[in-house]
Amino acid sequence: MFDLPPDPPAFDTDPIIEALVECGLQRGGLKVTYDDLLQETVVTISESAGASAEHFGCIRGSLQSYVALDFKAEELGEDYWEFVAEQERPRRLAESGRRLAELALLEGFPRRDRFTNFADYLRALERHAGLVEGEWLSADGEIITFQPPEVSAGQDATEHYERSARILTLIHYASLLGDLPHFGFIGNERAAED
Numbered sequence: 001m002f003d004l005p006p007d008p009p010a011f012d013t014d015p016i017i018e019a020l021v022e023c024g025l026q027r028g029g030l031k032v033t034y035d036d037l038l039q040e041t042v043v044t045i046s047e048s049a050g051a052s053a054e055h056f057g058c059i060r061g062s063l064q065s066y067v068a069l070d071f072k073a074e075e076l077g078e079d080y081w082e083f084v085a086e087q088e089r090p091r092r093l094a095e096s097g098r099r100l101a102e103l104a105l106l107e108g109f110p111r112r113d114r115f116t117n118f119a120d121y122l123r124a125l126e127r128h129a130g131l132v133e134g135e136w137l138s139a140d141g142e143i144i145t146f147q148p149p150e151v152s153a154g155q156d157a158t159e160h161y162e163r164s165a166r167i168l169t170l171i172h173y174a175s176l177l178g179d180l181p182h183f184g185f186i187g188n189e190r191a192a193e194d
Contacts, residue, residue, distance in 0.1 A: 014058065016043060016067070023058035025049040038068065056083045089176060096173040112179035118142055125174065129166040130184060136167050144180055146171065165166040 013032035019045070021027050029049025036044050043063060045051050051059070051071070059080070062071060071077030100106040110124040122137040122144060129136075138145045146168070151160045174180040 016041070016063070019058065019062035020045075020049075023055050023062055025051055025055060025122055027058075035068070035134055040068050042070060044070045044072065051076060053079055053083070060084060060087065068075075093173070093176045096169065100173055103169060104176045105170060107167065109170070109173065111177070112174070118144075121179075125170050126167065127169050129163070131163055131167060137171075142170055142181065144171070 016032050017027060019028050019086070020030055021110060025045065026049050029046040029051075031044040031046070033042050034040070037055075051073075056079075060083075069077075069080070071080060097106055100109065108128065110121065110128055112118075112121050115121040115124060116137075117141045118141070121190075122139055123133040126133045126136055136146065137151050138147060147162070148167075150162055151157050171180060
């Protein structure tokens with residue numbers, strides 16, 4: 001006989017609903033469920049809840065961090081997550097700055113406004129990370145692509161990883177500063193093409 005995992009703990013949805021109603025949302029447009037697969041509480045805010053950007057601060061403050069949030073109005077959901085990202089920016093910028101300082105990369109950090117050409121800025125980031133210019137980053141207009149060179153036979157993979165971590169930390173910091181608005185990865189696509 002197999003033991004089954006225990007049922008998820010019963011949870012009281014009322015405090016979550018009440019907190020959101022206190023924010024000014026309409027009770028009928030709110031739904032709280034438990035997602036068995038994700039094993040987390042999901043709060044769904046439909047259009048009938050009357051949510052707007054004016055409610056974002058209260059919504060964020062009312063929900064615990066382990067609660068997933070789903071806006072049925074897609075554009076409102078995108079606006080909410082942009083709001084959250086902006087609220088988190090100072091904390092994330094400070095953390096990223098500390099990490100750069102640990103790597104001795106904060107001093108002399110290249111800023112985008114000092115370069116007229118975007119590709120020149122990317123070369124400066126690579127140079128600042130101690131990488132060969134043009135091997136890790138490429139630009140298509142103002143869009144940046146991170147495409148690290150492959151680890152060659154006999155090359156130390158740890159060193160390659162550390163180089164990747166350095167440039168990604170620089171990119172993260174530059175993105176938080178607003179210097180790199182678009183960033184993408186080339187991953188399995190390249191392997192599939194080879």
